[in-house]
Amino acid sequence: xxxxxxxxxxxxxxxxxxxxxxxxxxxxxxxxxxxxxxxxxxxxxxxxxxxxxxxxxxxxxxxxxxxxxxxxxxxxxxxxxxxxxxxxxxxxxxxxxxxxxxxxxxxxxxxxxxxxxxxxxxxxxxxxxxxxxxxxxxxxxxxxxxxxxxxxxxxxxxxxxxxxxxxxxxxxxxxxxxxxxxxxxxxxxxxxxxxxxxxxxxxxxxxxxxxxxxxxxxxxxxxxxxxxxxxxxxxxxxxxxxxxxxxxxxxxxxxxxxxxxxxxxxxxxxxxxxxxxxxxxxxxxxxxxxxxxxxxxxxxxxxxxxxxxxxxxxxxxxxxxxxxxxxxxxxxxxxxxxxxxxxxxxxxxxxxxxxxxxxxxxxxxxxxxxxxxxxxxxxxxxxxxxxxxxxxx
Ligand code: SAH
Numbered sequence: 001x002x003x004x005x006x007x008x009x010x011x012x013x014x015x016x017x018x019x020x021x022x023x024x025x026x027x028x029x030x031x032x033x034x035x036x037x038x039x040x041x042x043x044x045x046x047x048x049x050x051x052x053x054x055x056x057x058x059x060x061x062x063x064x065x066x067x068x069x070x071x072x073x074x075x076x077x078x079x080x081x082x083x084x085x086x087x088x089x090x091x092x093x094x095x096x097x098x099x100x101x102x103x104x105x106x107x108x109x110x111x112x113x114x115x116x117x118x119x120x121x122x123x124x125x126x127x128x129x130x131x132x133x134x135x136x137x138x139x140x141x142x143x144x145x146x147x148x149x150x151x152x153x154x155x156x157x158x159x160x161x162x163x164x165x166x167x168x169x170x171x172x173x174x175x176x177x178x179x180x181x182x183x184x185x186x187x188x189x190x191x192x193x194x195x196x197x198x199x200x201x202x203x204x205x206x207x208x209x210x211x212x213x214x215x216x217x218x219x220x221x222x223x224x225x226x227x228x229x230x231x232x233x234x235x236x237x238x239x240x241x242x243x244x245x246x247x248x249x250x251x252x253x254x255x256x257x258x259x260x261x262x263x264x265x266x267x268x269x270x271x272x273x274x275x276x277x278x279x280x281x282x283x284x285x286x287x288x289x290x291x292x293x294x295x296x297x298x299x300x301x302x303x304x305x306x307x308x309x310x311x312x313x314x315x316x317x318x319x320x321x322x323x324x325x326x327x328x329x330x331x332x333x334x335x336x337x338x339x340x341x342x343x344x345x346x347x348x349x350x351x352x353x354x355x356x357x358x359x360x361x362x363x364x365x366x367x368x369x370x371x372x373x374x375x376x377x378x379x380x381x382x383x384x385x386x387x388x389x390x391x392x393x
Pocket of ligand 1: 204205208227228229230231232233234249250251252255278279280281297298299
């Protein structure tokens with residue numbers, strides 16, 4: 001086995017089961033591993049600490065196991081079985097009203113670099129590391145074994161998530177197993193088209209399921225603005241919740257087409273809904289003050305630490321515009337999915353926006369990602385989705 005030796009004292013975080021080895025912690029690499037190969041990690045005193053996927057970059061090893069066990073098909077089967085059993089415990093497997101859930105959430109399932117979302121009988125698999133890319137066929141075989149008839153098709157979608165510097169082969173999107181044109185999935189009894197071929201993430205934002213269900217409960221009789229709507233998830237929950245009108249906005253006209261299709265799938269001919277392909281900031285500037293339920297679910301404003309300050313300013317500016325215009329007695333659902341923005345940072349940004357608008361604001365709910373996007377207790381960075389539901393007097 002090729003090996004990585006840490007600098008003295010750099011094993012502390014691994015001893016606390018943190019699953020990453022940063023390149024700066026490494027004293028030397030032995031055996032010239034290829035990107036994506038499995039390597040062993042040793043302390044400077046030559047004590048084994050972990051085994052994981054090697055990669056050139058700031059995160060040099062993504063830990064798969066803290067014991068010296070083979071990383072083979074049986075390993076993947078064991079890890080995927082644990083992931084499946086947890087989703088069963090959550091009531092997400094075999095539920096005819098909701099056949100959409102995340103089966104594997106990277107570090108949260110002790111499988112760093114791997115995402116698997118389930119849409120009906122199709123699994124969409126995404127590799128975020130060279131190692132998971134190299135092991136994709138073995139993982140796909142293990143997935144078939146663990147899921148049995150529940151998974152008939154496996155679509156591999158890693159073109160945009162793999163490290164572009166690694167010289168990897170066969171990174172094109174495509175089916176690893178099966179191949180079905182069927183692309184309608186179900187969430188809490190609502191249906192939607194999943195564009196796993198070209199759509200963002202694995203085709204749908206599975207992580208907002210619980211928060212969309214909460215929004216439904218507040219929607220009756222309200223004038224709803226769903227800003228950054230993408231496939232329109234929040235909009236069709238609002239329609240089912242009895243909203244008086246729902247306006248969906250996204251700068252991407254493809255997203256607006258998807259939203260219209262999904263609304264038509266669930267509420268054909270419903271005239272309460274209108275969709276606008278427009279920039280969020282422009283729309284918020286020109287809109288009147290008719291809305292009393294606003295959703296702000298923007299893309300990650302900061303993908304890296306160095307962008308944090310600008311991102312926080314962005315969140316403040318965006319939320320301030322909503323506070324200025326939302327009706328008295330209005331409810332604001334506001335989110336951040338940037339991993340580098342902490343819960344406290346986000347809350348401060350929204351606090352500043354509220355103060356700028358001089359509105360009286362109360363926090364009703366503090367939201368996060370759902371249970372099928374678990375946070376590994378040893379990897380707090382895995383908690384990325386933050387949301388506040390606010391009552392604006
Ligand atoms: N709320 C969605 C997910 C939002 S993803 C859901 O529940 O599924 C973020 C969306 O913001 C993307 O669809 C992207 O096209 C859109 N977007 C990015 N920048 C934008 C801007 N400046 N104005 C409006 N929409 C924008």
